[in-house]
């Protein structure tokens with residue numbers, strides 16, 4: 191069995207196409223597109239959990255906001 195190592199975004203479920211991406215840059219595509227493109231099965235994929243650039247940005251913001259929210263400053267005095 192030759193597992194295909196692929197980065198998997200835990201945020202949106204996309205897979206990183208690093209084999210033959212369009213435009214030569216690693217490209218995040220949905221799993222269905224990926225398996226159809228390469229004719230592989232999900233069981234062939236050795237998914238490495240990670241985050242695509244857009245989800246990584248969301249996670250970074252979420253982590254920064256993990257501390258209790260500051261009390262809303264009332265405009266009325």
Ligand SMILES: [Zn+2]
Nearest residue numbers: 199202242245
């Ligand atoms: Zn993502």
